[in-house]
Amino acid sequence: xxxxxxxxxxxxxxxxxxxxxxxxxxxxxxxxxxxxxxxxxxxxxxxxxxxxxxxxxxxxxxxxxxxxxxxxxxxxxxxxxxxxxxxxxxxxxxxxxxxxxxxxxxxxxxxxxxxxxxxxxxxxxxxxxxxxxxxxxxxxxxxxxxxxxxxxxxxxxxxxxxxxxxxxxxxxxxxxxxxxxxxxx
Numbered sequence: 001x002x003x004x005x006x007x008x009x010x011x012x013x014x015x016x017x018x019x020x021x022x023x024x025x026x027x028x029x030x031x032x033x034x035x036x037x038x039x040x041x042x043x044x045x046x047x048x049x050x051x052x053x054x055x056x057x058x059x060x061x062x063x064x065x066x067x068x069x070x071x072x073x074x075x076x077x078x079x080x081x082x083x084x085x086x087x088x089x090x091x092x093x094x095x096x097x098x099x100x101x102x103x104x105x106x107x108x109x110x111x112x113x114x115x116x117x118x119x120x121x122x123x124x125x126x127x128x129x130x131x132x133x134x135x136x137x138x139x140x141x142x143x144x145x146x147x148x149x150x151x152x153x154x155x156x157x158x159x160x161x162x163x164x165x166x167x168x169x170x171x172x173x174x175x176x177x178x179x180x181x182x183x184x185x
Contacts, residue, residue: 042069045066045069046063046066057091057092057098058092060078060080060091060092060164061092061093061094061098063078063092063164064076064077064078064092064093064094064164064166065094067094067150067166068094070150070166072147073150073166073167074095074167075093075094075095075096075166075167076093076094076095076164076165076166076167077090077092077093077094077096077101077164077165077167078090078091078092078093078162078163078164078165079091079106079111079162079163079165080161080162081108081159081160081161081162085105086107086108087105087106087107088105088106088107088108088110088111088163089102089104089105090102090104095167108160111160111163112160115127115129115149115151115153115163115165116151116153119149119151125152125153125154125155126150126151126152126153127149127150127151127152127153128148128149128150128151129148129149129151130147130148148167149165149166149167150165150166151163151164151165152164152165
């Protein structure tokens, strides 16, 4: 009879250890699900912003504003290729007054040089540029270079048609709409 009681106690201990292991796995997976849910909620905010916009510039500005969820992102801009002129022009920005960017244009070659050549492609048409050097045409170098940029290249019919650039800057101005203080756009 003593061996039956000992076997029973041993089995109970094994079941309790297994229960504790399962509880730990549940806690871990619940944490993973919470993180994924948080990410999906952030993406949903972006999608809702897109769905409420009718005009293209407003849509781009909305998307750029929502990139604030990226840690350290201070400014963002979107360039779109003018097919007739074959030049990239700023259509939206966050952190800059887009009117200050109206005269800035880039040829496809200049855009490639500025945004892609010295960047690391982390996913198809998504790039990271660290310690960016050189500014836009017409901008003083005294305004500072960005620490890094996240660049998204958008293709239509296999041709590069738009660029989205989110910038983490080395300098900061308290205003949310200001003239550019970074040369990363």
